[in-house]
Amino acid sequence: MSDEYEHKLEAKSDYAGDASSVSTPDIDAVPDAELPDQELYHSHSWWTTYVFSQDAKYIGIQYALTAIGTGLLGLVLSWLMRIQLAWPGLGWLEPSSYYQFVTMHGMIMVVYLLTALFLGGFGNLLIPLMCGARDMAFPYVNMLSYWAFVVAVVVLLASFFVPGGPTGAGWTLYPPQAITAGTPGYNGGIILMLISLILFVAGFTMGGLNYIITVLQLRARGMTLMRLPLTIWGIFTATVLAMFAFPALLVGCLMMTLDSLLGTSFFMPAMVSLGETLTHEGGSPILFQHLFWFFGHPEVYIVALPAFGIVSDLLSVHSRKTIFGYRMMVWAIVGIGALSFFVWAHHMYVSGMNPWFGFFFATTTLIIAVPTAIKVYNWILTLWRGNIVLSLPMLFSLGFIVTFLNGGLTGLFLGNVTVDVPLSDTYFVVAHFHMVMGIAPILVVFGAIYHWYPLVTGRMMNETLGKIHFWITFIGSYAIYFPMHYQGFVGVPRRYYEIYDSPYIDVSTLLLNKFITIAVLIVGAAQLLFLYNLFASARLGKKAEKNPWKANSLEWQTPQMPPEHGNWGKEPPKVYRWPYDFSVPGAKEDYIPQNQPPSEIIGAKVEKT
Amino acid sequence: MIVALSIFLITIGSVAFHFWSPWWWTEVASNWGNMDDTILLTFWITGAVFIAICFFVAYCVWKYSYKKDRRAEYKPEDKKLESRLTWATAIGVAALLAPGLVVWNQYVTVPKDAYKVEVFAYQWGWKYRLPGEDNILGKTDIKYINDENPFGLILEDPNGKDDLLVDAQELHVLKDRPVKFELRTIDVLHNFYVPQFRGKMDMVPGIVTYYWLTPTRVGDFEVLCAEYCGTGHYAMRGRVIVDEEKEYKKWEAKQITFEKMLAKNRKNDNLQLVKKDK
Amino acid sequence: MSKKKSIFQLLTEKPWEQDQIEADNEHQGQTVNLTKQKLGLRTLMAASTVLFSLFIVAYSDRMLVHDWRNMPEPWLLWFNTGILVISSLVFHQTTKYAKNEFFDKTKNGLYFVGFLAYSFLIGQLIVWYQLMNTGYYATSNVANAFFYLFTTIHALHIIGGIYFWGKTTSKFIKKSLKKEEINNLIDICAVYWHFLLAVWLVLFGLMLSS
Ligand code: HEM
Numbered sequence A: 001m002s003d004e005y006e007h008k009l010e011a012k013s014d015y016a017g018d019a020s021s022v023s024t025p026d027i028d029a030v031p032d033a034e035l036p037d038q039e040l041y042h043s044h045s046w047w048t049t050y051v052f053s054q055d056a057k058y059i060g061i062q063y064a065l066t067a068i069g070t071g072l073l074g075l076v077l078s079w080l081m082r083i084q085l086a087w088p089g090l091g092w093l094e095p096s097s098y099y100q101f102v103t104m105h106g107m108i109m110v111v112y113l114l115t116a117l118f119l120g121g122f123g124n125l126l127i128p129l130m131c132g133a134r135d136m137a138f139p140y141v142n143m144l145s146y147w148a149f150v151v152a153v154v155v156l157l158a159s160f161f162v163p164g165g166p167t168g169a170g171w172t173l174y175p176p177q178a179i180t181a182g183t184p185g186y187n188g189g190i191i192l193m194l195i196s197l198i199l200f201v202a203g204f205t206m207g208g209l210n211y212i213i214t215v216l217q218l219r220a221r222g223m224t225l226m227r228l229p230l231t232i233w234g235i236f237t238a239t240v241l242a243m244f245a246f247p248a249l250l251v252g253c254l255m256m257t258l259d260s261l262l263g264t265s266f267f268m269p270a271m272v273s274l275g276e277t278l279t280h281e282g283g284s285p286i287l288f289q290h291l292f293w294f295f296g297h298p299e300v301y302i303v304a305l306p307a308f309g310i311v312s313d314l315l316s317v318h319s320r321k322t323i324f325g326y327r328m329m330v331w332a333i334v335g336i337g338a339l340s341f342f343v344w345a346h347h348m349y350v351s352g353m354n355p356w357f358g359f360f361f362a363t364t365t366l367i368i369a370v371p372t373a374i375k376v377y378n379w380i381l382t383l384w385r386g387n388i389v390l391s392l393p394m395l396f397s398l399g400f401i402v403t404f405l406n407g408g409l410t411g412l413f414l415g416n417v418t419v420d421v422p423l424s425d426t427y428f429v430v431a432h433f434h435m436v437m438g439i440a441p442i443l444v445v446f447g448a449i450y451h452w453y454p455l456v457t458g459r460m461m462n463e464t465l466g467k468i469h470f471w472i473t474f475i476g477s478y479a480i481y482f483p484m485h486y487q488g489f490v491g492v493p494r495r496y497y498e499i500y501d502s503p504y505i506d507v508s509t510l511l512l513n514k515f516i517t518i519a520v521l522i523v524g525a526a527q528l529l530f531l532y533n534l535f536a537s538a539r540l541g542k543k544a545e546k547n548p549w550k551a552n553s554l555e556w557q558t559p560q561m562p563p564e565h566g567n568w569g570k571e572p573p574k575v576y577r578w579p580y581d582f583s584v585p586g587a588k589e590d591y592i593p594q595n596q597p598p599s600e601i602i603g604a605k606v607e608k609t
Numbered sequence B: 001m002i003v004a005l006s007i008f009l010i011t012i013g014s015v016a017f018h019f020w021s022p023w024w025w026t027e028v029a030s031n032w033g034n035m036d037d038t039i040l041l042t043f044w045i046t047g048a049v050f051i052a053i054c055f056f057v058a059y060c061v062w063k064y065s066y067k068k069d070r071r072a073e074y075k076p077e078d079k080k081l082e083s084r085l086t087w088a089t090a091i092g093v094a095a096l097l098a099p100g101l102v103v104w105n106q107y108v109t110v111p112k113d114a115y116k117v118e119v120f121a122y123q124w125g126w127k128y129r130l131p132g133e134d135n136i137l138g139k140t141d142i143k144y145i146n147d148e149n150p151f152g153l154i155l156e157d158p159n160g161k162d163d164l165l166v167d168a169q170e171l172h173v174l175k176d177r178p179v180k181f182e183l184r185t186i187d188v189l190h191n192f193y194v195p196q197f198r199g200k201m202d203m204v205p206g207i208v209t210y211y212w213l214t215p216t217r218v219g220d221f222e223v224l225c226a227e228y229c230g231t232g233h234y235a236m237r238g239r240v241i242v243d244e245e246k247e248y249k250k251w252e253a254k255q256i257t258f259e260k261m262l263a264k265n266r267k268n269d270n271l272q273l274v275k276k277d278k
Numbered sequence C: 001m002s003k004k005k006s007i008f009q010l011l012t013e014k015p016w017e018q019d020q021i022e023a024d025n026e027h028q029g030q031t032v033n034l035t036k037q038k039l040g041l042r043t044l045m046a047a048s049t050v051l052f053s054l055f056i057v058a059y060s061d062r063m064l065v066h067d068w069r070n071m072p073e074p075w076l077l078w079f080n081t082g083i084l085v086i087s088s089l090v091f092h093q094t095t096k097y098a099k100n101e102f103f104d105k106t107k108n109g110l111y112f113v114g115f116l117a118y119s120f121l122i123g124q125l126i127v128w129y130q131l132m133n134t135g136y137y138a139t140s141n142v143a144n145a146f147f148y149l150f151t152t153i154h155a156l157h158i159i160g161g162i163y164f165w166g167k168t169t170s171k172f173i174k175k176s177l178k179k180e181e182i183n184n185l186i187d188i189c190a191v192y193w194h195f196l197l198a199v200w201l202v203l204f205g206l207m208l209s210s
């Protein structure tokens, strides 16, 4: 085998001075580790194996299931709201409940579902495996991170049961409204929400520390940064963003908690609340908004970047083609991450801040569109001349491209100050952010679950159910959110419990609400199908072969599938190439795993480009 | 095949929806028609990109769907193509941004001849105050708000005496005259929004924000609160009526000044005192 | 590993090209030459720096409002600052002892550092007590509120430090770790101590100067 390889090598002149001239007898030897193998914690009881697990794979699954469970609540809340919007005559929700549901829905979806799922779930599952590590850098801290998240969720849910109910302040929690009498849950629910967020940030910091150190320091030999799959680049960059962005949320939450509990005036100005003069003085509500969005905008990318990374890998694997423009993709991820700290006030064009900021933030916002566009181009150029397998992950990735494109383009409307003026705080905004950070990342989540399910359970998910799930979810959610933009044009404001016979809104706009709600309920039902598939396939699914998608990245190359504790058996892997060697000219197979030494490849020759 | 076709149809459907659905913005009633123009420009540029990319995806899915004996192309990158696309995008984005910034500049620069109206928001309703003859709005402080002085005017400030207080959900403005709305709230954030005017700005307790516009057609428009302000947010409606000079004067004449109101209150108080004495 | 690369060089590598492949195959899988604990601490310090910077930004913004009333700076704060400076110096010295394997000196150094850290916390509590006795409540002015907030957050950082100091000290005394490992931990604690001193000096300076 190696003869054949050497023969090939000699045939190419530009190959001179390559591996064959390395003096060691074994031509493709990666030098032995100078670094000692990672020490592992071994659990001894059922409790430490399954509950207080320190194995990143388990923690990832725990994170994912907890996040999805919480997300289901967010989903149910959205149905309740949608029914209210479509049939306001039923009067089955009080306005205060509507606002509580909007708030809990928004916060749950953004923070407790997507952030926790992408970073805590996929991060834990994939970082050690894709980097070729045995586990995270600090497994104990990693476990604490998960349990802090659980406590945060419990505190959040507890707010449903305190007097006054959960907060109805909107997920942006703007003071003074969040902590004054006109808002539901202004003295109980909001405090629990703030405490829950503080816990979440604390827990996340512990997890984030692990993700960063593991990616930087614990990779397999041969795994340079530029050989990492884009999934890892996305999760890694998102984690760095989160480490810098969450402090802003923490500062905002802490100061607001004090304003509410002690009566300080960090954010609270002098005001008359429902006829009663409060004792606060001089505080600045806009300061809170700056802090909130200094967190909130990067938060959008904390959700988006992992999705970007994952979808890049799905597209590449399932079109059997090298990701197009890997370096550009990495730069775009890093660039978007960096820029995302300079655009926050585009959420505040009409907030009453100094209007001259508008020029600066509109410019930075539109600049960030460029690297984002590059990513889209590179995804579609990956499809170009590929060999596209229309598997479930590919279908969801295609769905992602369409919805993300749509949402990204409407972002150009809202980012451009002037255009934002008539559209801000209307349903156009609701449609935009659901398309871009609701639907698009969720489609990636689904794609990723179908893709990595065999890695976790050793079985495949049911393809037919999956296809039904895809078509309903994709077409359905497009049908929900595309028309919603036009309600925004009409001028229907967001966070409206009811928009009864306003003179400028004609009946058909209200009719549209009914259509949207029906679509919502159908899409919702399809998710039950997905849940069934998710749980039933763990026992009934077809047994997966090893590396079922014929992927290159390391997570599929473990000695056992699903990987066992410590991931790699006796010897951690050595890496010989980047993860995108698909359809390499001359090679027999259309994929070459990252840890495959050159000597084992039949007929491989990577052309210089 | 089905996948490619669906993406194709979704694209066509979106475009068709855009042109043929009945939902579109209300007829503009202020000088901010140029906001609509920037939206249209954005629509043309982004729409073209949307169609191009979706069609491209549909084409790829159709053309390059999996065949066992075909190999994908091995091409890690194409610098030239990538830099071309980058530049094209940058130019497109600049073309969107430039007119946007121009209009924003107009939006935040109030013309000198604009007359002022204070919009006063509270949970959950609207009041208005006009500067009166001296054209100056008297100073206010939240401390002074009470039943007699609902706007919290500072009594010592002479400019406030002739301010017209409109304690109703209805405001009249003049057609074709630039008006500067000075936005004030005594409790939480609100936002003074009339869909037909296009303009918007949050009202923030502790500071006075503003925006301006010139109404361009006579009519009766609904005011909505566009910044979440608590349970009554959705019901925080008012009316703005754009008048020609004559009707406006009639309406203005009916409003009472701060001084008169104080006097009236005092009279009432006296009456009450008299009653009590009996 | 040996060659230091700039981020720029690193991000322009073409991992699919033959020369790069050969170079990459030699790579050891570590990005920077630091122990994972050291790099971890730096990461946390970076996040913490962002946190304090944002507090400072909020402080500076809020300061400009007319209702701001400055707070007196009790002399005890200077004393506490002194304690913090000394503890940092002692810790610095202790790391040197540890490197030279002076077991007793290191042990005493660690104990002394712990003592100073607790003293600092108690000192801060006394400052609080004095201020509250003289009527400077968090609610009476936002400047006071910032003071209590800053000192609390800083103290929480110190308490976190004390936790790790405790673990390190007990490991050191039990001699349960290899020499490099325990020195690594002591170094880390020391760096954290210096960091908290720096944070305190910035916060204290800020409150003095306004
Ligand atoms: C198909 C599933 C979903 C439906 C039907 C849905 C529906 C809704 C509805 C009706 C509202 C309230 C709009 C208003 O009254 O202003 C809302 C708000 C919101 N949704 Fe969703 N949503 C869904 C999924 C998601 C996802 C996945 C996310 C994650 C990013 C998300 C994030 C939000 C946020 C941040 C808000 C704003 C909350 C606020 O105004 O405070 N939603 N959604």
Ligand SMILES: [Cu+2]
Pocket (backbone or CB within 6 Å): A296, A297, A298, A300, A343, A344, A346, A347
């Ligand atoms: Cu943003």
Ligand SMILES: [Cu+2]
Pocket (backbone or CB within 6 Å): B189, B190, B191, B225, B226, B227, B228, B229, B230, B232, B233, B234, B236
């Ligand atoms: Cu409102």
